[in-house]
Amino acid sequence: MSDGTADKNRSGGMAFWAVGAILLVVMPLLNILPPEDSWFHLSDFSLNRFGKFLAFGILALGLDLIWGYTGILSLGQGVFFGLGAYCMGMHLMLTIGKESVYGTEMPDFMVWNQVKELPLFWKPFYSFPVAVIGSILVPMAFALVFGFFAFRSRIKGVYFAIITQALALVAWLVFNRNDTNLGGTNGLTDFKQVIGYRLSEPSTQLVLYIITVLCLGASYLFCQWIIRSRAGRVLVAVRDSEKRVVFSGYTPANYKLFVFVVAAALAGLAGMLYAPQVGIITPAQIGVLPSLEMVIWVAVGGRASLAGAVLGAVSVNYGRSVLTNYFPELWPFILGGLFVLVVLLFPDGLIGMMRKAKSLLSRSKPDGGKPVVPAEKAAVLEGKR
Amino acid sequence: MMISLGRTVAALSLALFLFSGHSWSIAAEGAITAPPISSIEQALGQVASEDESVRSAAIRLLIEQGDVSLVPRLEEMRANASRSIRQAIKPLMDLLKNRAKLASPDSDVRRSAATDLGSSGNPSVIPWLDAARVNESNKWVRYTMEESVTLLKLASDDPSIIAAAAEKLGELGSQNGVPVLKQLVAAGAVAEATEQQKTVAMAAAAAIVRIESWGAWSNAIETLFRGISLSSILLIMSLGLAIVFGLMGVINMAHGELMMVGAYATFVTQQFFTAWFPSDMFDWYFPVALPVAFLAAAGSGFLLEATVIRFLYGRPLETMLATWGVSLVLMQAARVYFGDLTAVVAPGPLRGGMQVLVGVYLPYNRIFIIALSIICVLGIYFALFKSNLGLRVRAVTQNRNMSACLGIPTRKVDSYTFAFGSGLAGIAGWALTMVGNVDPGLGQNYIVDAFMVVVTGGVGKLAGTIVASLGIGGLNKLIEPSFGAVYGKVFILVMVILFLQWRPSGLFAMKGRNAD
Numbered sequence: 023m024s025d026g027t028a029d030k031n032r033s034g035g036m037a038f039w040a041v042g043a044i045l046l047v048v049m050p051l052l053n054i055l056p057p058e059d060s061w062f063h064l065s066d067f068s069l070n071r072f073g074k075f076l077a078f079g080i081l082a083l084g085l086d087l088i089w090g091y092t093g094i095l096s097l098g099q100g101v102f103f104g105l106g107a108y109c110m111g112m113h114l115m116l117t118i119g120k121e122s123v124y125g126t127e128m129p130d131f132m133v134w135n136q137v138k139e140l141p142l143f144w145k146p147f148y149s150f151p152v153a154v155i156g157s158i159l160v161p162m163a164f165a166l167v168f169g170f171f172a173f174r175s176r177i178k179g180v181y182f183a184i185i186t187q188a189l190a191l192v193a194w195l196v197f198n199r200n201d202t203n204l205g206g207t208n209g210l211t212d213f214k215q216v217i218g219y220r221l222s223e224p225s226t227q228l229v230l231y232i233i234t235v236l237c238l239g240a241s242y243l244f245c246q247w248i249i250r251s252r253a254g255r256v257l258v259a260v261r262d263s264e265k266r267v268v269f270s271g272y273t274p275a276n277y278k279l280f281v282f283v284v285a286a287a288l289a290g291l292a293g294m295l296y297a298p299q300v301g302i303i304t305p306a307q308i309g310v311l312p313s314l315e316m317v318i319w320v321a322v323g324g325r326a327s328l329a330g331a332v333l334g335a336v337s338v339n340y341g342r343s344v345l346t347n348y349f350p351e352l353w354p355f356i357l358g359g360l361f362v363l364v365v366l367l368f369p370d371g372l373i374g375m376m377r378k379a380k381s382l383l384s385r386s387k388p389d390g391g392k393p394v395v396p397a398e399k400a401a402v403l404e405g406k407r
Numbered sequence: 408m409m410i411s412l413g414r415t416v417a418a419l420s421l422a423l424f425l426f427s428g429h430s431w432s433i434a435a436e437g438a439i440t441a442p443p444i445s446s447i448e449q450a451l452g453q454v455a456s457e458d459e460s461v462r463s464a465a466i467r468l469l470i471e472q473g474d475v476s477l478v479p480r481l482e483e484m485r486a487n488a489s490r491s492i493r494q495a496i497k498p499l500m501d502l503l504k505n506r507a508k509l510a511s512p513d514s515d516v517r518r519s520a521a522t523d524l525g526s527s528g529n530p531s532v533i534p535w536l537d538a539a540r541v542n543e544s545n546k547w548v549r550y551t552m553e554e555s556v557t558l559l560k561l562a563s564d565d566p567s568i569i570a571a572a573a574e575k576l577g578e579l580g581s582q583n584g585v586p587v588l589k590q591l592v593a594a595g596a597v598a599e600a601t602e603q604q605k606t607v608a609m610a611a612a613a614a615i616v617r618i619e620s621w622g623a624w625s626n627a628i629e630t631l632f633r634g635i636s637l638s639s640i641l642l643i644m645s646l647g648l649a650i651v652f653g654l655m656g657v658i659n660m661a662h663g664e665l666m667m668v669g670a671y672a673t674f675v676t677q678q679f680f681t682a683w684f685p686s687d688m689f690d691w692y693f694p695v696a697l698p699v700a701f702l703a704a705a706g707s708g709f710l711l712e713a714t715v716i717r718f719l720y721g722r723p724l725e726t727m728l729a730t731w732g733v734s735l736v737l738m739q740a741a742r743v744y745f746g747d748l749t750a751v752v753a754p755g756p757l758r759g760g761m762q763v764l765v766g767v768y769l770p771y772n773r774i775f776i777i778a779l780s781i782i783c784v785l786g787i788y789f790a791l792f793k794s795n796l797g798l799r800v801r802a803v804t805q806n807r808n809m810s811a812c813l814g815i816p817t818r819k820v821d822s823y824t825f826a827f828g829s830g831l832a833g834i835a836g837w838a839l840t841m842v843g844n845v846d847p848g849l850g851q852n853y854i855v856d857a858f859m860v861v862v863t864g865g866v867g868k869l870a871g872t873i874v875a876s877l878g879i880g881g882l883n884k885l886i887e888p889s890f891g892a893v894y895g896k897v898f899i900l901v902m903v904i905l906f907l908q909w910r911p912s913g914l915f916a917m918k919g920r921n922a923d
Contacts, residue, residue: 095724168904175908180658180723184858185904191855192900195893310855314731321728354739361732365725366718 037329038242045076045235050228066224070299073231075339077295079332080234080241082319084288086331087245090320091254092281093261094178098186099316101193102161102286104308106293108197109160111210111303112144113153114221118214130212131205141203150217157294158287165286166279173275173282178264187310194309209304216298227299234295238332241288245328248284257281258326315357321364324373333372447472451480462492466499470531478503502527509539515759518548525555525583533559547762554581561587566603570610577614580621580765588615625766630884636773638880639780643838644853645860645872646787647831653866654804654824657716657726658858659708661734663850665829667741668707669700669836670845674749676700690754700837701830707737708829712822734850741847751840772841779838783831788869790827800824804866856883859903865913874914879903 049072052064081103088094115129124133128140146152168189177185200206219226248254259267260274267274297303306312315338323334338360346353368375446468453465469477481500485493501523508520521539524532533556540552557579560572573591576584588611594600595608648662659665673696680692711733719726753772760770791797799820802810811817839849856879864875879899886895907913 093724095727171904171908175911177904177907177911180652180656180727181862181907183724183727184658184862185900185907188855188859188900188903192893192897195896199893314728317728351739351743354735358732358735358739361735362715362729365729365732366715369725 038239042235042239045238046232050232053228066227069231070227071343072336073227073234073299074296075336076231076234076238076332077292077299078316078319078335078339079292080238080295081289081292081316082323082331082335083238083241083245083328084285084292085316086320086325086328087248087257087288088281088285089317090325090327090331091249091261092257092278094278094282095183095317096186096282096285097183097310097313097317098189098193099285099289100190100308100310100313102165102289103293103296103312103316104193104197104303104305105161105164106157106290107297107303107307108204108210108293109147109157109290110153110294110297111213112147113150114213114216114298115210116144116148117216118212121214122212129205129210131200131208132203135200135203135206137203144203154294158290161286161290161293162283165283169279169282173278176275187313190308190310190313194305197305197308205304207305209302209306210297211302211304213298213301221298221301230295230299234299237291237295241291242328242332245288248281249328253277253280318357318361318364320371322360322371324371325369327371327373330371330373337372447477451477451484462495466495467531469499470502470529498527498529502529502532506532506535509535514545514548517543517545518551521548521551521555522583525551525558528559528562530559530562550579550765554579554583557581558584558587561591566607570607573607573610573614577617580618580625582618582622582766585615585618588612588618622766625764626888628764628767630888631881632767632769632773634881634884635877636777636880637884638877639777640835640839640842640853641856641860641880642780642873642876643776643783643835644832644857645864645876646783646869647828647835648857649861649864649866649869649872650787650791650800650831651825651828652861654800655716655720655821656723657719658723658730658861659711659716659825659828660727660731660854661711661737662829662832662857663854664734664737664741665704665708665832665850666836666839666853667737667845667847667850669704669833670751670840670849671741671745671749671836672696672700672703672833673837673840674745674751674845677751690756693754693757697834697837700833702833704833704836705826705830708832709822709826711829712825716825717818717822738847738850745845745847749845751845753841757841775841776838779834783834784869784873787831791869796820796823856880859899863903863906863913865910865915868915871913871915 049064049069052062053066053069056063058065081099085096085099088096118129119127122128122130122133124130126133128137132140147156172182172185196202197204197209198207204210213221215221216226216230219229221227249257256267256272256274256277259270259272260277264274293303316335319335319338320331321334322338323332324330341356342353345356364371370377450465450468450472453461456462456465478500481496481503485496485500488496505520505523505527508516509524511517511520517539521536524536536552536556536559540549540556543549543552554576557572557575558581560568561576561584563569563572569591573584573588576588591611592608592615595605595611600608644662644666648659652658673693676696676699677692680689680695684691711730715729715733716726719729757771757775760768760773762768789797791800799810799815802813802815803817803820807817836849839853843849843852860872860875860879863879864871864873882899882902883892883895886898890898
């Protein structure tokens, strides 16, 4: 490893702690300390919204692992996100108890649908730990089965993308049905409390926000650890030339399955944090289009860069939330344009642009000739040639 | 059979004669000095009578002798009659109207009139139907008339007539007869049923079995037809997609929106015809729209290739994302420009359908799409294997570098092929206007299925696409009746994944020395 990379890692480490401190300390303080009418005050709404974006950031980390580093385009991440969110949502639904509109122990939509008895698969979700663990394990188990069959038969590239897109479509259809007892089109909503704390209280939301930041930080470090490990190098090698990996005596399918399952776990975790903060989870969040939007987060932020993935998730969602407010008709144009522009003109996303700007600034320095692209990226270009 | 029919008719006319005589005698008592008026006029006078027996006798007479010309007068009487009388006159008017409709030049009208008469439960209309049946030219109208007559005979008092009618219904495979037959079976099953009722019930039960087994057959035929029709739609869509995928390794996610372009081109052509051409030329918009749709979609595809895809050569996943972005833009553009309320009216010859067997009805638009897909396959086969461009396309598909060395302008081939594939999407859109609304989401409804077809079929061989679309379309419609459309899709996804375990690169993968 060259000195330059080590140097970059150190500055990356500093940036990580700096951003962590802002997210974890400064933002909550801005929410609590300044008076409501102060310019510095961060409203409860903004903080809550930001927490949602950070939850998406966790999902983007997983997607970056599988797409950015391993080169597998999964268009079905929304499904794993949905599984996680529904697991948590089911628990939150059950804790509503008699506060529901109909005042029964059963969730409201089951009363509408005249379901007499709670379905068996709902029962374990009375327990909070089961919901938390389930919302990570269920997507993992699902990804394990799906990925096993997909990677075993060497489905890859475009084929894998299409199959996962079909998975997203099918999952959307299934979650939309009333007879699956998952709330149909309306999804799960009207949550009241989580382990005894009222969700309508700003303090609960603040704690949820802090938990999200901590989870994001832990996920980031986890992903970084994977990438820097031996396995991480194999993943990048799979992206760059799977054939050579096979000939070197590795079994790419196992590594792919591993990263697919990890990505699913992170998506599930994101979903688990999303449900109580947003207060609703519907099939509209898990279909074909949302799953594709997740890919564009990573593309906008910068592929093969963990910070880029989080940055992309936050900035695209922030842009969406602002723009759909003012120009709802325009958003699909912008989103579609982003897809085309990023892919055509900025393949390295925001992070790539930032690096480019940095290198332009430091060109005057004698060692300004450092490669703009990271080492692994340069290897790709080498391999293509 | 004929004898019993004759007997019924005779009995009925006798009864009617007696009734009419009866009413005549009542009228005669009151109006000796009045000038003689026809029995119809008299019955018309009595229809509004408060006395129920008088009224029903008058109605019977009017059914026997009246015709549609009485309807306006009856209408007038209804307007200022009491509720019970209005209720009594209404069926009479319906019967008379339907009788007139039996002579309509439109076979559908004749048929629905026969059906209505059959469900009226009034045996006195049997002679009308019998008379009309003799002169009827359309086979299926004749069938309906016979069915109606038989249904009406079930209301007879004579058990032998009923049993014969039940048997006849079984022979006809009449679904309309099942409820009545079930009643007969139920009547024969109770403890105090007479011997005759039991005989009738046995005949009815046998008829039900026969009808239901025929119903299963006709259902199977219709399911098969729907499957083939869906397969044809998938096939037309997937052909363009598969050719481009085979050639350039690119999946065009905007393919569905190119279809949408074709559909909107058809819509615009239709609007143009309604605005500028006389209405008797309206039907011509449809053939005119074919080249319009093809060119509009091919042009859009050409632009898409030149501005986006060209720069992403060798990066299939990025191409997918970029074309998806284009599809979002196109969809939203259509939504903003056209709105959601656009429909194409099918041209005259494609409306309606034809009946091939009892209970088996094939709509013309579906038949048209099946035929179109066959024509498309033949056309593509010709273009790929007999034309100069086709030769080059196949060469580049097999080995791009070698073809380039031999002087084939590979980029030009890409560009033309992409435009051609997009044009095929336009044709698919043109055809889809016949089976559904034109809306911005048009492409999205089928596109994932079309991708699955391409994945399952493999690249480089037309046969793969054809077999895969037949398989996926057929499975879809086969599963739908028993498990519903959603679980059908789940099942198909599972099947495709399992299939890829066995054949990872599709049905007819090209053989080569490739480590992948």
